[in-house]
Amino acid sequence: MTENPFGHHISKQFDTELEDMRNRVLTMGGLVEQQIAQALQALIQGDSALAEQVIERDREVNTLEVAIDEGCTQILARRQPAAGDLRLVVAVIKTITDLERIGDQAEKVARMGLRLAEQERPKTQLMEIQHLGERVQRMLHHTLDAFARLDPEAAFEVTQEDEKIDYLYEGILRQVVTFMMEDPRAIRRSLDVIWAVRALERIGDHAKNICEYVIYLVKGKDVRHIGPEQVKQAVLGER
């Protein structure tokens, strides 16, 4: 674990504001985690009431995004942060955008759960979807941990998980396509399954983005759009 490079200011009030901002991001992250867990449960168990609840609660995610964003702009205007503090605020502005979009994906999974609950559900892929969903949840949880501890090494480890998620996703996709070809009457239903697993896969991409912001904010290096070896070097290189 990397030592927290922030939070040592002459102004105690500024420390509190930055700490508060980070805590709100984690609150938003916790809510989004819960949204995914419940959306997945609604999808797997065909629980329409739970699906409706997830769709309804997406508003709370949106409200948090707007509030944290506003707080960040206020900190930029009033505190004029420099160096690490500035990177923290910029990273938060980007992180909450990805968290909000993860929330949208959870809502999509819930919507597909709702549609599938009305149909004869394709029992064959449920176990695989559950498995993919659990991996995605774990990846997001590790992402939020890395953010909470401002740990770029942990963040780098998490980015590696995205590949496994893509692999699981591709596997389910192939199965569903085979299933569709065998039974064309199942095409509409199968497409709903495809939208749900694609939403789960997209969550992995957003989690990866957040990990890249964590590396940026601690290391000061932008590691987007570069290969894993270069990211590793950026994270571990200074030892």
Add this chain to the structure above:
Amino acid sequence: MTENPFGHHISKQFDTELEDMRNRVLTMGGLVEQQIAQALQALIQGDSALAEQVIERDREVNTLEVAIDEGCTQILARRQPAAGDLRLVVAVIKTITDLERIGDQAEKVARMGLRLAEQERPKTQLMEIQHLGERVQRMLHHTLDAFARLDPEAAFEVTQEDEKIDYLYEGILRQVVTFMMEDPRAIRRSLDVIWAVRALERIGDHAKNICEYVIYLVKGKDVRHIGPEQVKQAVLGER
């Protein structure tokens, strides 16, 4: 057209920096527009060489994003902008994230173009895809115009276009599903068509996001996650 509320600073150098930042966003926007146009052409005409070129050039889009992002953080650190200038920088940071993701979608369209070029292409939906693609291009062009002119009213008009794009997208989706049911051998190919039209539809969503940032930066009001009537009021209310 709203008068430019920015660009009147004691420091001429700061004016130049902000102007330069805006111009770079428009350059990135122009590149992304070209990527979409060529990806669409590659898809419609089955032009693999052009598709490869689009995939290759996505790197340039990514490089521009990282460079503009770095420039924004430098402006925040050195100039400590306030009020409208601060909102401009924050809006640019968000805008380039969406532009980069539009670039990713263009790359996806090109990849599907590449895959479809190798197969017997589904001629039936080509006209509809062309039509959808042209609307999406027009929407992005209007978005970049609204950004260039810092015109919130134009930005609001553009957000309305997203609905028409969603409508066209849903129509194509229904056609493709019918096509799949009639000819299950066409399922894989049809899925590639679905991925391509979905990527085009997603570009509309990102363009809408950018329009919301334009409204925020000029009007100082966050209009995400609210209904069109409320957005309209936020844009026109102060008259």
